[in-house]
Structures are given as C-alpha cells and as structure tokens.
Amino acid sequence: MQPPSRRTFLALGLLTTLTACTGGSTDHPADPTPPRDPDTPARLRAIGAADLLLGAYDTLLTAPGAQTALLRPLRDDTARHRATLAQDLPTSSPSSPSPTGTPATGTPTRSLPTLAELAALERRTAEARLDGLSEVTPPLARLLASIAASNALHAAALGDRTPVTTPDNRDASGPTAAVAAVPSLQAALSAEHAAVYGYGMVGAHLPDDPQRTDARTTHAAHQAQRDAWQRLLTAASAAPTPAAGGYQLPFPVTSPADATKLAIHLETRLTTVYADLAGTISAPYRHHAATALRETTLRAHHWGAPTTPFPGIPT
Template sequence: MPAPTRRSFLALGALGGLHLLCGCTDEHDHTPGKAAEDADRPVRLRQVAATDALLADYTAVLAASPADADRLGDLRDDVLQHREALARSLPASSPTAGAGTARSVADLAAAERRTAGLRLADLTAASPALAKALASVAASGAAHAAALGDTGPLTDDGASPSPAPVPLPTADADALQSALAAEHAAVYGYGVVGAFLPVGPQREDGRAAYAAHQARRDAWQRLLGTGGVSPTAAAPGYRLPFQVKDAATAAQLAAHLETQLTAAYADLCATTALRPQAAAALRESALRAAHWGADLPALPGLAPTDPAPAAS
C-alpha cells in the first residue's frame, strides 16, 4: 500500500474536495406499491420462518450456556430486529415457539451462516426495497457467524462481477456510479490509514483492505464501461471526517470507511442486475467494519431512522 507521509496527508486532507463518501445514503430509495407488497409476501413469510428457527436456536443455546448470556443476548436482539424488518407489511405476530436444533455456540454460529445464505437465495425474488433489507440482514448474519467463530462461505452468491447488460439501465448505472465514488474515497482513505498503522498484522490487514477496494473499484469501472456508461472519476482530494494521528485513529478511519460503504452497497442492492455482487460487497464491508472495531447496527447500510425499507 502506498504510504503517504504525514506532511502529504495533512496537505491532501486540506483539499476542498468532496466529503468522504458523501452521497452514500438512501438517495436511491424505491417505494413499491401494493403489487410489489403482495409479490413480496411469500419471500417475507419464508424469511420470517427462517428467523424464527434461528431465534429458537438462540433460546436453546442460551439455556445450555448461561455464561454466554451477555454476548448471545446482544446478537439475539439483532435477530429480533431482523425479524421486525422482514415481517413488515405482514400481519403482526410473535416469533413461533419451537425447539432449536443448536446445542452449542459453534452450532449457533453455523446456523447464523446458513440463515444468512437463505437471505441471499431470495434476493432476486424480492422487490428492490426488500432486497436491500435482505442483503443488510445477510451481512449482519455473516458478522454474527464470524463473531461466534464461523467464517465459512454463505453461498455462491455472485461475488465476482459478471458482465453488465448493454446498455446498463439508468437506475442501475446511477447506483453503481455512487458505489464507484465510494470506492474511490475508500482507496484514498486506506492510503491514509496505511501511513499510520504499525508494521505487523494491522498494517497487513490495511494492505489487504486497500487491495480489495482497488479491485472492487476496477470491477465497477469495467461494468460501467461495458454497460455503455463513462465511470465516475476520483475526486482531486477528499476531506477526512476527523484527523488521523496514530494507529488508533487510523483504525477508526478504516471502520468509518467500511461503515459508510455499507450504505452505498445497500442502495446498489435495490438494482435488478447487480444484486448478488452488491450483497457480497455489503457483506465484505460489514465484516471489515467489525474487524476494525465498528459497532455494527442490526441492519448495516440502512438508515437508522428507517428500520427497514418496506412497501407502503
């Protein structure tokens, strides 16, 4: 990773460019009507049932491992929020009581991973708004599984970008341009992060993240190009959200970068052709954010004022 000097960092940080990752919010919200709500009903019912099974596993493991109550209780609270998000527009109901199949924390971690894979399996069947929620819940589930010790793959979810349609639909191109702009900022930000991380595992983690964001940036540029759209160029400079002065603040910046990227990729999940790639990118950013110490919300990438994008 190129390591800018402290002097060059301060000079570049003072440039009047865009705010870091500005615009990576819910600007591309879709509000489906009654038809989309009805079409989503089978998906929502399936996903609520899967969530209830996961909640039953939490109940079983909490009963068997009371020493893990604090840690597992926080994760279970997230799963309850997942259920609320997925059950929106359905008649009000409580989690279905049942006997969980998990008997240990390892079993629970595997259940989280499997359930996250089920979210991804329904991406293409969902409306744009529900697809955002599914991708966010899947990212959270992957983070739960990792926190509990299971880092296995969720599914073959199209993490490698495939050729874009020609021409690329306008809505898809706009969301992809926003994601590309966010990746430009992330590449710049990780250049700053690398200048302040000490030699060793932390710096290697920074290098790996820097390379991953370069690769993702390049992939989005290729997709836009093959879709007949001119890719957004990087800004001349980016204003950092706070001053980076040591390894601790460098890690905070990395966590901030990844957290902001989850919003861009939640928006990209509302597209039609790019959902699998967007969901994979959302999950990777959520996992990196947690790795750098971010306190992930139950629904990564979704606005905190809106529990879940839902049919109105």
C-alpha cells in the same frame, strides 16, 4: 433513496390489475380487492429462517453454562430482524416472537445445537437471504441485504470463518438492465475511489505491525472492489469515472488512533452506500451490492465499529 452521488459521498467525510370485484346489486359495487403484496412470500420465507435461528438461540440460552454475553445480543438482533420483516404483514401472518427467550413455535429443539452448528446456520441464513433478491421490491432488497450482512457478522462472532457465498445472477442481466444500472455503478465506483485513497492514509499512520498489515489487506480489498465496479461498467458500455486528484479527510489523521478511527469511518460510510445501492440498483445487480455490504460490514467490525442489527440502515 438514491445512492449518494460522488459529490455527496465525499461531503460526508471524503472529498471529492387492480381488478374490481363486484357482487350483489349493481348500485352498490363491492370494494375492490387489494392486490397481494408481491413481497409477502419473500418476507414469510425470511421470517421462517429467523424462527429457526431464534429456536437455536433460545435452546442454547437455556442450557447449563450458556454463553449469555455472546448469545443474547445476537439473539436480540435476530428478534429485531423478524419483527421488521413481519411489520405490515396481514394479521393472519406469523406474529413477532416474545423477546423473553421463549423458543419460536414449531422450531425443532429436540437436540441441543452447538455453537459451531449455530454459527453455520447463521452463515447459511446469510446466503439464503439473497436468493431471489432480484424479484423483490427495492425497499425489501435493501432490508434483506442488510439482514444478510448481520447474519454473516453473527456467524463470524460465533467462530465460523467459512466464506459466505452469494448467488451469481450475471446471466439474468440484459442490455436494458445494464444501462439502467450505470448511474448506481458509477456512484459505487466513486465511493471505492475515495476508500482506496483513505486507506492509503490509514496505512501511512499505523506502525509496522499487524495493524498495518490489516490496512494493506483492506486497501487491496477496496482496490479489488473498485476494479469489479469498473469491469461491470465496461461491460455495460460505460466509461468508468476516474478517481479525483485528492480527497479531503473528515478529520486530521496524525496518529495510529486517528488512522483506526478513519478506517472505521470509511467502512461505516460504505455500509450506508451499499445498503442504499442494494435498493436502487437494477435488480440483476443487487447481489453485487449485497456482497459489498456484507464485506464492508465485516471490515467495520474488525476495525472496532459498533455493531447494529441493520448494517447500513440508520436506526
């Protein structure tokens, strides 16, 4: 899927080798051996990380006084991550775990983890998801970026406020990759131009209280992200697309409730933009898209958007 163009994004709510193996009789050649899926090693690593999380969740869920209301939805998300990662793998690969809460096979459960330890594990998993992101196929890059954003959201829900770090692959890019990335970078820049405008409207309709402070902080974050895309485009010898003169909002904004609804809309739409970007941008730049997806997922949740196990990927 190509990332939404400037026009498409605004229309959504903001204006503007195979080697044959032979044997036996030459009259009856053997069937060609299918090539190994290049994503299989990455999928298996990601499944192993999900197993560790599932084991920790299951151990805590069976403990006396377990915070089931908090842990169960996060555990269910993790089970869905694993099932999706395991989909279409060879039958000899690990199968999906039971959704009933049975600890994942091989997961160490000799000691009871704390919520803080589980939160830290979710954060470290979010970071690890993006290792080698430039080496997988675009569909898996999109999926891993989305799951990493979900892991970061889980860590925050469990109380971990440590910033998630992202691998920096800038040195891996060359002139060819930079040129190939320009259309995707321009689309991301256009999305942030629209978000900056939208947050100007959000802040203007919120009372002078912590919500307005949040809007100002988020407005500044989108300005910083806009500037980051502009720097990448300049480094790629491309002229950044300027902002439009104005943008049409998806609905009238006349009250604080409307302003909050608009903030949710802006961030939710950006999760889709950045999940798609992670699967379409040139490989060395995928970590930029994954980082942007994670941050907009956390902001969407902050404003009250419903959570999803796959941020930015329609169910």
